[in-house]
Amino acid sequence: MAMNQLKSRVDGDKVLVLERIFNAPQELVFQMFKEPEHxxxxxxxxxxxxxxxxxDFRPGGTWHYCxxxxxxxxxxxxxxxxxAIYxxxxxxxxxxxxDYFSDADGNIDESLPASNNTVEFIDLDGTTKLVNRSEYVSAEELQKVLDMGMLHGITETWDRLEKHLQELK
Structure with a gap:
């Protein structure tokens, strides 16, 4: 897998798997998901x-964002x-x-798809392979987020992550 290239695939019919290698150590990439300032x-x-x-980065804690x-x-x-509820x-x-869609008060929007996510940070001797598995309740819910442009959005988001990592190094 080439550096900076997003790979995506659907496992079964309701799990989206995204992978990308980042040119930064595992601990640093993990910090990017943990701290608001990053x-x-x-x-x-x-x-x-x-x-x-x-x-509130702990099991049972939440991440509310706009x-x-x-x-x-x-x-x-x-x-x-x-x-998000960790x-x-x-x-x-x-x-x-x-991960849920919500309103400004943190109330979950049940009309939009939620996903059960596992993000793995795999140490590759100085670089990090990020593997994000998002499971939806149905193939229709997964298709809904794909139709909303999620793959384009995550590609741009992870491009921004790579840029921020390089600025920190």
């Missing part, structure tokens, strides 16, 4: 910022709220959480 630099597609990012489009265009000013954390190797 997430604010890279979470979300190009042109989106993270004005709200509240994290992505806001700051780029002129059809989505300018649009906000997208999310809430299930298990093995630092610096794995984060398991359920």
């Amino acid at each position: 997430l604010k630099h890279w979470w979300g597609p190009a042109g989106w910022e993270l004005p709200v990012c509240n994290i 992505m806001k489009c700051m780029e002129q265009g059809e989505y300018y000013g649009m906000e997208s709220w999310g809430k 299930k298990d954390i093995v630092e610096p190797e794995m984060i398991h959480y359920t």
Whole structure:
């Protein structure tokens, strides 16, 4: 797998697997998912910022955030709220959480697909292979997020993560 290239596949009909190698050590890549001051630099597609990012990083804790489009265009000013509930954390190797769409108060939006996510951080001798498995309740729910442009968004998001990692090195 080439550095900086997102690979995606569907396992079965309701699990989306995303993989990419980052040119940074495992501990540093893990920190990017743990600390608000890092997430604010890279979470979300190009042109989106993270004005709200509240994290209680522990099993049972939550991450409540708002992505806001700051780029002129059809989505300018649009906000997208999310809430994650952490299930298990093995630092610096794995984060398991359920990800929901929510409102500004943290109320989960049951009308939009939720995903059960496991993010693995695999040490490759100085670089890190990130493997993200997102399981949805049905093939239809997975298709819904794909139709919403999720693959394009995650590609841009992980490009921003690579850029932020390089700025820190």
